Amino acid sequence: xxxxxxxxxxxxxxQNEARTLDVETRVTLIDxxxxxxxxxxxxxxxxxxxxxxxxxxxxxxxxxxxxxxxVDLIGLVLNRRGAERAARTRCAELxxxxxxxxxxxxxxxxxxxxxxxxQAAGVVDAARASGQxxxxxxxxxxxxxxxxxxxxxxVAPVVDAVVALxxxxxxxxxxxxxxxxxxxxxxxxxxxxDVAPPRLRFHFHNTRNTGYANAWAATRLDLxxxxxxxxxxxxxxxxxxxxxxPAATGNIATEDxxxxxxxxGVAVTGADPNDLGALADAASWLSxxxxxxxxxxxxxxxxxxxxxxx
Numbered sequence: 001x002x003x004x005x006x007x008x009x010x011x012x013x014x015q016n017e018a019r020t021l022d023v024e025t026r027v028t029l030i031d032x033x034x035x036x037x038x039x040x041x042x043x044x045x046x047x048x049x050x051x052x053x054x055x056x057x058x059x060x061x062x063x064x065x066x067x068x069x070x071v072d073l074i075g076l077v078l079n080r081r082g083a084e085r086a087a088r089t090r091c092a093e094l095x096x097x098x099x100x101x102x103x104x105x106x107x108x109x110x111x112x113x114x115x116x117x118x119q120a121a122g123v124v125d126a127a128r129a130s131g132q133x134x135x136x137x138x139x140x141x142x143x144x145x146x147x148x149x150x151x152x153x154x155v156a157p158v159v160d161a162v163v164a165l166x167x168x169x170x171x172x173x174x175x176x177x178x179x180x181x182x183x184x185x186x187x188x189x190x191x192x193x194d195v196a197p198p199r200l201r202f203h204f205h206n207t208r209n210t211g212y213a214n215a216w217a218a219t220r221l222d223l224x225x226x227x228x229x230x231x232x233x234x235x236x237x238x239x240x241x242x243x244x245x246p247a248a249t250g251n252i253a254t255e256d257x258x259x260x261x262x263x264x265g266v267a268v269t270g271a272d273p274n275d276l277g278a279l280a281d282a283a284s285w286l287s288x289x290x291x292x293x294x295x296x297x298x299x300x301x302x303x304x305x306x307x308x309x310x
Contacts, residue, residue: 001219002229003261005271006201007038007254009236009286011045011055011076016241016248017290020054025289027064032282033236034068037272038254042074042095042233046082052243062089074135078109080122087130093168094132096123099139100158103146104175108139108244117161124165135169136162137203141187142172142179145245152186159190169199169231174214176248177207181217188221201231204252206238206295211252212260219266231270232257237283238295253296255279259303276303 010030014021021029030043043065049056058075065073075091077083086094098120099105102112109116120136127134141155155172162170172187184202191197202218204211218230238253255276262273280299287294294300 001223002267002269003219004040004201004229004231004269005038005254005258005261006040006042006074006231006233007033007236007271008042008203008233008251009033009239009254011042012233012241012251013235013237013239013286014290015045015052015054016243017054017239017292019290019292020056021289023057023060023064026061029282029286030061030065031068032278032285034071036278036282037275038270039070040072040074040270042076043091044073045076046085047076047078059085059089062091065090077123079116079119080126083123083126087126087132092132093135094123094127095135095137095171096120097137097139098158098162099144099175100141100150100155101144101147104140104144104245107146108242113158117158120162121165124167133168135171135198135201136165136167137171137173137201138162139173140175140245142174142183143176145176145247152183152190155187156190160192163192163195163198167198169201170197171201171203171231171233173203174205174211175203175242176245177205177211179204179214180210181213184214184217185221188218191225193225197225199229199231200226201233203233205240205248205250206252207247207249212256215252215257216260219261219264236279236296237286237299239283239286239290239292250295253283253298255283255298256296259298263304274307277307
């Protein structure tokens, strides 16, 4: 089993914070994460600045970044318009969000799930035309703040529709942090067996202290049809949340997740599990600029065994 860690701090980590960071600070954050070993970074979101001001100026952030050799930048989009913006940038990948419940879909993106699946087809077309990879994240797949429990049977037709689009990767998101480990296996089993499946990714929040248990459950899946590889989203410092989901607190923290995976002997790509001090420093730096406390625990307790800083 290999875990590909996707750093989402510059996007999901910032979008729900009360303080909006300027372009220069966001550029510095992405650069620090890259220098700390992150190789796949969700850097920006192409959304309306009046709805999510923390994510304004996506193009300016990307243009101001220095060269980042070996780093793939991801841009999150909510519709075809966002994809057309992202297609003109240095993003290597577009990530489209499709909530699996209509109520959340309307609150988050102004349209029901079926309409967003049509938008997703346009996003795939835009990404392919510009030579970018494309992924789809199924929001509230573990539970919805407005409709309550979400059964796998409700998620299944959305999975089938997304797989039919030919995306490179499909992610199941626990947007409000209500998931438990048995759901990880249940959702993974929805991937169709009669076609070549996309890569599998999970997005966990630690709202109710189950995020790391769910991440561990993802590493125990039988992924022989997925190249024995799974991707996990994580945010430096455990920052994060969704502006349109009540009580959706932080993501699982990158440094805490990497400590778990390294100590358990799980192979990691996309991040450096041997330089967690740099991530802890970045989290502390970001905390000062946001005026918000670090949620991760590794920076408080220190790495183990203690490691000499590079």
